Amino acid sequence: MATETFEFQVEARQLLQLMIHSVYSNKDVFLRELVSNASDALDKLRLEKLRDDSLDADVSDLHVEIEVDKDARTLTVRDNGIGMSYDEVGRLIGTIANSGTAKFLQELKEAGDDKDGAGAEGLIGQFGVGFYSAFMVADEVTLLTRRAGESRGTRWSSRGEGTYTLETVDEAPQGTSVTLHLKPADPDNQLHDYTSTWKIREIVKRYSDFITWPVRLVPEKTDGNADGDETPEPETLNSQKALWARSRDEVSDDEYHELYKHISHDWRDPLETIRLQAEGTFEYQALLFLPSHAPHDLFTQGFKRGVQLYVKRVFIMDDCEELLPPYLRFVKGVVDAADLSLNVSREILQQDRHIQAMRRRLTKKVLSTVKDMMAKDPERYATFWREFGAVLKEGLVTDSENRDALLAVASFATTRSEDEPTTLQQYVERMKDGQEDIYYITGDSRQSIENSPHMEAFRAKGIEVLLLTDPVDEVWADTVGEYEGKRLRSVAKGEIDLDAEGDEKDGGEREKQNEEYAGLLGWMKEQLAEDVKEVRLSSRLTVSPACVVSDAHDLTPALENMYRAMGQEVPKAKRILELNPGHLLVKGLNEAYKEREDRSDLVEAAELLHGLAVLAEGGQPKEPARFVKLVTDRLERTL
Known part of the structure; x- marks a missing residue:
């Protein structure tokens, strides 16, 4: 089949230009992204083979391989995973099918302007465009792939200048290899020499040590082994041991943080790490993370929620929605169960009693962690609630089982202070003598509702009012109705006679x-x-x-x-x-x-x-x- 030339989608072209012409403090993340993509491809092949024994694919030695050629200045990352078909390459590589692309471009520009450059590299993975990060270090990128079960492969190539080529090839190994034709060496900056094996070891150890598949470094070709001498064995660079299976003493915070970044594609460290090990008739391990900031698409309909599900260390699915309720959709992590069937579907999971039991316990564990944070580290709790309070309050409407636990960790702006939110318990403790109800007002902003005429008598009599500005507040306050026997009352609904609660009026x-x-x-x-x-x-x-x-x-x-x-x-x-x-x-x-x-x-x-x-x-x-x-x-x- 003849080679065809295509133009990149407009957003992809803009992204490539930013990648090529902008300078980032940490280019190393390109290798993290390529290894992560390769690991995902291996996970998908293992799962596909479990579901379809007839699939013509070799799964005896699944691995990621890295090879460098100093003379040619190339670096190749290959895997023997699921691979891609011709159509998939055009669809997945030639375009950016992500509704957040415009947002990504804006944030990438802003991050590129940061003096410390800390933000740019993390955005790459966060928006699902990790493959394009290769153009930060390469003048040309070539991809060769063959989907498992197919006989012919596909070659993709681009210099990042607005076009790419596609062709069908007769000979291609199962899986995908990405070859980077690296930019000319900078003699003044050896820290970014990606043909150096020590540099490759450093990057893989830092970012990809926890990946469950072996990441191997192919020995460099030298004059000593070019004439038929025995070639040294590839060196495995990562430990491959699942962090959730290791004891707390064996894992550092940095390792936890890198796993979180790998799972979430977030460049910032998580706010909190949660470990859970359940033993007994049904055993499972969980390693969950509370992010330090809300993703830009948290409230969009297409937001991918859920945690990764493993069964006996075998990857089953990303974004397993059944393990946590929708109002905890920001939680990332891994759950590894011992007794589930390997061949499960989302429909089966929805009805599985073990999954339901795990969901209940994981939910309670997350909420108890937030409660502990509230008591022991108010500053971190304040960060958490500022980022995720609006989504957590959805649970007050949908999860009656955990409503009391949610109310215990919720805090609200109040007329008592501009800076310090209050809990319902604190509000009740401060209620005036004779006050029977908890008063609140809803609106678009604090300023608008503080100036509302509905507030005039409350302000005059010094009665505290909760100021609720999230859209969900209208719903949950009406649904909950009361707290510890005190009625929740809107100052903008019904008849309110404050004279009965304050100074008696004739x-x-x-x-x-x-x-x-x-x-x-x-x-x-x-x-x-x-x-x-x-x-x-x-x-x-x-x-x-x-x-x-x-x-x-x-x-x-x-x-x-x-x-x-x-x-x-x-x-x-x-x-x-x-x-x-x-x-x-x-x-x-x-x-x-x-x-x-x-x-x-x-x-x-x-x-x-x-x-x-x-x-x-x-x-x-x-x-x-x-x-x-x-x-x-x-x-x-x-x-």
């Missing part, structure tokens, strides 16, 4: 006000009937003339919008308009209502009052153009 005064405003309230309810279900006097306002609130059991506008965004039809609930009887605007409107028989000119004032209340809580009047006209006309009349 009940006769409130009754007198209701009588004073009864006519206006009834009339406004009629005029605004399309938009409000009730108009009443407010006990939560001290400064603003009016606010809108939801009824105690109604959905808030934010929840309505959330359900609609998920494709669910939700009827729009009418709100309640509350008026501040102490505000001059409301007093004046009431006096005008009583004095006039023809109140047609007051209808606009009622509409304006309602529109201002909607705007104050961050909403939008039903007819913005009409609202603007009403405001403009009123201003003209006052000038």
